[in-house]
Amino acid sequence: MDLQTTIYIMVGLSFSLYIGIAIWARAGSTSEFYSAGGAVHPVLNGMATGADWMSAASFISMAGLIANMGYGGGLFLMGWTGGYVLLAMLLAPYLRKFGKFTVPQFIGDRFYSKGASLIAVICLLTASLTYIIGQMTGVGVAFSRFLGVSSEVGIYVGMGIVFLYAVFGGMKGITYTQVAQYIVLILAYTIPAIFISLQLTGNFLPQLGLGSTLTGTDVTLLAKLDSVVTDLGFGKYTTTTAGSTLNMFVYTLSLMIGTAGLPHVIMRFFTVPTVKDARSSAGWALVFIAILYTTAPAVAAMAKLNLHSTVNTAVAKGGDLYAPEASIQAETRPDWMKRWEKTGLLKFEDKNGDGRIQYYNDKSKNEAAVAKATAAGWKGNELTVNADIIVLANPEIALLPNWVIGLVAAGGLAAALSTAAGLLMAISAAVSHDLIKNQFVPDISEKNELLAGKIAMAVAIVISGWLGLNPPGFAAGTVALAFGIAASSLFPAIMMGIFSKKMNKEGAMAGMLAGLAVTLFYVFAHKGIFFIKGTDFLPLIGGANSFFGITPEAFGAIGALVNFAVAYAVDKVTPEPPAHIQAMVESVRIPRGSKLVDGSH
């Protein structure tokens, strides 16, 4: 059976599974639509949270970025897992005890103000929409390869499928579908990694393979990779940091607190039966996430090594990487390269006209590498590989069987769809429940509330798809921006709402607005106002990364600091919250008396 048919079969099978489950578990009431009636086991909830969490950014994009960045890519690994510790300890159990559906509801009640709730809705929508733009970029990559079309067409197809998918079920449908999606995506991620780890190191577990020696040699995989990439003028794999130590520090911190402030993740913890379950549910979620996250660095390093040895035969054989016959001839390049060239995400250009592919860093500061390239008659790097294709192309690069390639395509789509659906749920709940019902039309019927939610989803898909055509960065980078926004706006307000009895509405509102404003200002300066191309205003802030060399993706931690500081200052000069609010905070801190979320409020 040929490759394309195999891919169709794998993707088709996985989709029929999800659709079958969605029909089986169709939601009835509003309460079921948003939170599955509060009756999902912690382990299942953890798996669903894992699928919800591991998006196109984690599945498709992250390992590719790590392959590019080397050690510095660890910021994604630590940042996107460490946040669960904060979530489990600082937020989840207390929000569960509080017993409401959504983050804006919590903020509105705790800070006794509809204004605070409105600001929370704005923060939530900004973060979630930015997140979906990143998803759409990833969906575009997956569909373009899967259908053999350009990535633009891939995005249009993806928009249609995400829409059908998200409006079809509710949270309950999604919870069980997501368990299935988790299983598909984790198999799709780990199976090729196991194959490749066996090929390269003879070690079954990629987590151990990454730390092993290459088969038939006594050189470790990482040492080999280090020597190949430095020889070709790239930074040393195991030590190249992300900009600077300070940038790496705040970037990691932004992703961590952003994780704990992302509404679609927090919403998950409303769906467990008890406070006790909320604590362990975060742990289970992280177990299932860690399986992918500890595999990702192995995928990254092994794919990078495989890619180099594909285009340069001296990598595997040893010898001079710059010898003329070491670079492969363009005519005999493997089929997978030709397949990806169709998507426009992999490009080959014979700059020195020798009919061979030279892949190296032509902007290297390593003088030895530059001298060798010049001596060999190389006239610039001839191969551009978009970081977002590494994971999907990985089994093809390693020449694995067709069914593995098909499985990876199905997994990538599962990851993108499940997260997009979870985010759209959060957006739909925020618009229909927190915005329309609580702010403007309190007596809206349940039917109209659901309808408003579905319209909100459709609008969100169109906006994000349109912006996804000109994404502000790679899928994982765009998603990191969303985390920065959540980190700077929602996390501090929720945390102060639980851990400070005296924090008042004025402080919380001023803090959220200040944190959001300063972060968006810095991000928009780099990426354009609302990510519209050509509206960036870098000169105004004195050039790129002008704030101590911190990149816009990493700025959320600074925004969060501003949020805390402003909230504290304003709190000091305004009246303290009423007694019943302080009593409510006391009761939120104690598990006893928790009850299931109900839809009546």
Added chain:
Amino acid sequence: MKHDYDSSAYWKETIKLLRNVLILWFLVSFGAGILFVDFFNQFHLGGYPLGFWFAHQGAIYFFVAQIFYYAWRMNNLDIKFDVHED
């Protein structure tokens, strides 16, 4: 329904537990993985430079263990102070 539990002592113990877990959380990620990564890279764990291992593998294993440790300790605290769910 009235329960005679000491909520301020319970909260104090909770905060103490959070502080301890957060210190370890900081040390394995920001400490070993970022701030002192060069120092740890002198040592090796198999084929891994140790600092690189913390940043790409080790921190994650610690995080998982920390959450379950926290959940276990909190459940015990709930029972000790008689604030657990019925």
